[in-house]
Amino acid sequence: MAGHVITVTSGKGGVGKTTFSANVSAALAELGKKTIAIDTDVGLRNLDIIMGLENRIVFDLVDVVEGRCRLPKAFIRDKRLSTLHLLPASQNRDKTAVSPDAMQKICTELRSMFDFIVIDCPAGIERGFENAIAGADEVIIITTPHVSAIRDADRVIGLLEAAEKQQIRLVVNRLQADMVRRGDMLDIPDVMEILAVDLLGIIPEDEYIVVSSNRGELAALQSTPSPAGQAYKNIARRLLGEDVPIPPLGNSRGLFKRLASIFKSH
């Protein structure tokens, strides 16, 4: 098993890295790939709570790095999906507790145990970022169609190129079709023109993400996925090399709404 390490980063905080990491890891696991998601946001951990696994943490990443436990002891295996695992961050330390070298070693060990290793990177471009990209085979940049997020994404892309991370792809999150149609939100061609990086996927704004995080559920695992959930599933399939076309703007959302209103009126 030669695992593939994917780091999910953005620069800007709050654009959806953790939600993406959780959901795409779950979607990969559901497709039968043995997957582990790693939270490298030491001190501000959130991957655990988004995945609904916050009450099962015993050991964490810093325990592993500092030798208090062996790596597998810190894994949390998801009860919903046996192929999905989490390596949580610690909440009472900070990013200096982990080093890029330590992350490289952990990634090497994980490659022999998992098909996919998804590393949730913290916001910023300091030590947490350096830790998270150290062992990456590929990097996914999450951005939203806002000036601040795009500017930060551009900086991160520059840093990744300087670090010789060649495989970089972009995900545009929280796209709002109606705002795009009115000319009040940057569209995908705009973002692509500015950032000039291959597009991996688009995730529409979706209220269900709030609901799912409230419940500790994952949008990508629902039997009737919401628009974002479906987008995460499509992205997982693209990561496996499948050619999944990107639906036209507003289509999946419009269809979901129409279906929902049809069922509601009965």
Place this chain on the structure above:
Amino acid sequence: MNFFSRFFKQSAPSISTEETSKNVAKERLKLALTYDRGGLAYGTIEQLRDEIIAVIAKHLDISEEEIEINFDSSAEYGKLIASIPLRVGGQRPRPSETSVVDATEKPPAPATPPAESSTSGSAQKTSRKRRHR
């Protein structure tokens, strides 16, 4: 007048010429990123433009409105590219570049006007490569 448009592949027309807020955002971002990527202090390019116009206007009859000064960060040390159409005998100047100055940050080499490379449509990714401080 947008100095920086040539370094970004143009998107399809549609509503791109309207003053929608997203178009304003796009132009602001292009400007901000040109400065971010080049590590220049804000306003440097505008200042350079005014000074270059003043110097060249002393020797040549130039068309001020059609001057373009651009910072191209795709070259290893960055490149300042000036496109300065000249007026010919009172006729309306065509935008063909008759004078191109290539000033890099390396110690001065013999100045030879290079063929102006157009960035239309081709591998947008290659123009990203830049040096980081």
